[in-house]
Amino acid sequence: MFFRYDHEARRMHRRYWKTADRRAADRVKLDRLAREIPAVVPGAAVAADQPYREEDLAIDFAEDVPRLSDEDIARIVAMFEAAGAVAKVSSIHVNGWFGDFDKLSMTRRAMAEFFDRDIDAVRDDIVFAGDSPNDAPMFGFFPNAVGVANVRDFAGRLPAEPTWITQGRGAAGFQELAEALLAARE
Template identity: 60%
Template sequence: MRPILDMPIEAAARIRVLFADIDDTLTNDGRLPSCAYDALERLTAAGIAVAPITGRPAGWCDMIARMWPVAGVVGENGAFYFAYDEELRRMHRVFAVADQQRASDREKLQHVKQRILREVPGSALSADQLYREADLAIDFCEDIPALAVSDVDRIKSIFEEEGAVAKVSSIHVNGWYGAYDKLTMARRFAADILGIDIDREQDAIVFVGDSPNDAPMFGFFPNACGVANVLQFDGRMEANPTYVTVARGGYGFVEVANHLLNAGPRRNAA
């Protein structure tokens, strides 16, 4: 992982799309600092299409797609994307798994939930679970005393023993049934909403993240960036970002935004 300032100006000037995780990438200690929100606005105003790629629930993502200066949101680790059309006043909602299958999967996850809460003392259901469409989120440090790494690993293994996909974020272990992740839905969102083929235009896209569930994005995008707190997961991720910031969370995100914006003007990314 190299310092963000090592990203060549020529590479930064080619960026037309920025994908970013939310928790501990845009936020610090659970709060969105004004400078991070301002960076979203400045990026959008410069013609760089911005989309959060998050593990957070559908309920949150509906609000973000409507109210934040973004082109759309990929939520629940790739379960869907939401994009609000301001002109038509209509929300586009696209899911990776059909409604009936999601309902069936949620029933299976109830069994997984009971097993995790029984077998991993101190674990808890995420406070935002009520607003989720497709996955189960187990809290290991957001609203409860932090669990040991061994306990977090055990939660992940229980999901996998039950045939579910499981990813570790900076605050939750998320589990679901279905062959999707952040990258697969980001690819679909970019094609549908931005008119961009990310396989052909990897060099025009930056992803910013902070934790192991961002590894598919880190591994795919050559200009991927981690905020400084990603360093705590070095050696525990399937792929590392190419670049890393000096500051943590939202303050590190501002470093990335400033580097891209300082590289020069953009044309409309859509």
């Protein structure tokens, strides 16, 4: 899913991977998991930003709750997968959804639909920044992929690694990248 506001037309464009009916059916299953996972995995919680998510369920394991063990995180992933969902670990959440899409497939669609760009033709011109395993498809596709330092927490467990890693973690790493890009323009 992605949104883009068209200032000229004064209209928000929304694109979804699935139909409205399919999203509604999947939401029923995700809502069930939102009740079941915290009941089975002590300390896990539905993410605070869940009301703003349309296609996934985010289970918090380190943002607003004390960090859970790797074993508990694996249990959350297993519960999503047992329900037939895709599950990806980020630095703070396990995100689960139904469907065969990821950040790269939606980025590919956004670039084609909104920017009339073939992502394969411009991939060398794009810098992607991420911080966790759910960014691996982007790390593997973009030669100029940057991971903020906390991506090192997943060393050896990513299907694709970023080309560069910042010194700073989280927002400090993103700031470091932004400053490097601005300095390179001068």
